[in-house]
Amino acid sequence: MAQQAKQEPKSAAQAYQGIKYADHLAGGLETLAFGSKGDRTKYRLKIAAARALEEIGYQDTKVADICAYAQVALGTFYVYYRDKNAIAIEVVLEFDEFLYEQAKQVGRGTTEFDAILNTNRAFVAAYRTNPGLLQCHVQLQSQLPEFRELWRPRHQKWIENLARSIERRGNYKENLPGSPLAVAHALESMVFHYLYSIIVGKDALFNEEDPSHADDLALMLSTLWYRAVYGKDPPVR
Numbered sequence: 001m002a003q004q005a006k007q008e009p010k011s012a013a014q015a016y017q018g019i020k021y022a023d024h025l026a027g028g029l030e031t032l033a034f035g036s037k038g039d040r041t042k043y044r045l046k047i048a049a050a051r052a053l054e055e056i057g058y059q060d061t062k063v064a065d066i067c068a069y070a071q072v073a074l075g076t077f078y079v080y081y082r083d084k085n086a087i088a089i090e091v092v093l094e095f096d097e098f099l100y101e102q103a104k105q106v107g108r109g110t111t112e113f114d115a116i117l118n119t120n121r122a123f124v125a126a127y128r129t130n131p132g133l134l135q136c137h138v139q140l141q142s143q144l145p146e147f148r149e150l151w152r153p154r155h156q157k158w159i160e161n162l163a164r165s166i167e168r169r170g171n172y173k174e175n176l177p178g179s180p181l182a183v184a185h186a187l188e189s190m191v192f193h194y195l196y197s198i199i200v201g202k203d204a205l206f207n208e209e210d211p212s213h214a215d216d217l218a219l220m221l222s223t224l225w226y227r228a229v230y231g232k233d234p235p236v237r
Contacts, residue, residue: 018125021095021133022050042080044070049087050095054132058088058139089147092137093154099126100158112169113234116225120218123191127199128211135200159184166229187225194221 025047034040048069052061063084067074081087102122107115127134140147162184178186198204199211208216226234 018129020054021098021130022047022054024098025050038079041070041072041076045072045077045080045087046091046094049091050133053088053091053136054130057132058136061088085144085146088136088140089144089150092133092140092147093150095130095133096137096151096154099123100154102126111235112230113222113226117218117222120191120222120225121215124195124199124211124214124218127195128214131200134196138196138200159188162188169229183228187228190224191221 025043028043029040029047032043034043045066048066049061051069052065056065061084063077064074066084066087067077077087081090099122103119106118106122110118141151159181163180166184167180195217198209198217204210211217223234226232
């Protein structure tokens with residue numbers, strides 16, 4: 001097996017600009033140490049699946065497409081994976097973890113508002129550069145119980161981390177409705193569903209929701225988040 005399971009994002013700037021996840025994985029071919037030729041072949045299949053899911057979409061991607069991207073024979077695929085669903089689940093879950101790791105890194109060592117803003121900048125960039133994989137995530141979540149079973153504890157851990165931050169740093173008092181956990185879930189859902197709607201679903205209703213206005217989107221969502229958690233406007237920038 002490869003000695004390093006996943007690559008860390010290269011920099012905060014990379015997170016803000018966004019990177020296609022398949023390109024991120026492809027960089028591992030030069031930097032990761034593989035225990036065998038078979039491990040390297042399996043990794044190439046994951047890169048190929050990430051590209052196919054992004055460019056073709058989960059519903060239309062076939063195993064033959066993944067093999068064509070990886071330049072391997074069809075029979076080679078079944079040495080490593082049961083079917084398309086198995087590799088899609090693995091790739092999308094690792095993609096989710098990659099996004100969360102980027103978000104954690106850019107939010108460290110900053111002011112309260114900058115931590116929120118930089119995290120949302122990273123998510124806006126990720127949605128703009130990987131809309132196909134994010135759509136795949138939603139489809140797997142709605143269609144495959146085995147994906148939901150694996151995704152739920154990962155998602156819960158992320159929400160619990162947000163809740164601890166709100167409880168530690170925020171101004172959400174006990175006499176207000178809801179717990180820090182519920183507030184964290186609500187705010188995370190706001191960001192996810194809003195960005196999914198206008199970037200992946202292309203459902204922008206107003207000019208200012210144009211996905212090309214990336215920093216405006218991040219600033220708006222961060223202002224709403226800060227007001228909800230701290231009960232006041234963010235500091236003047």
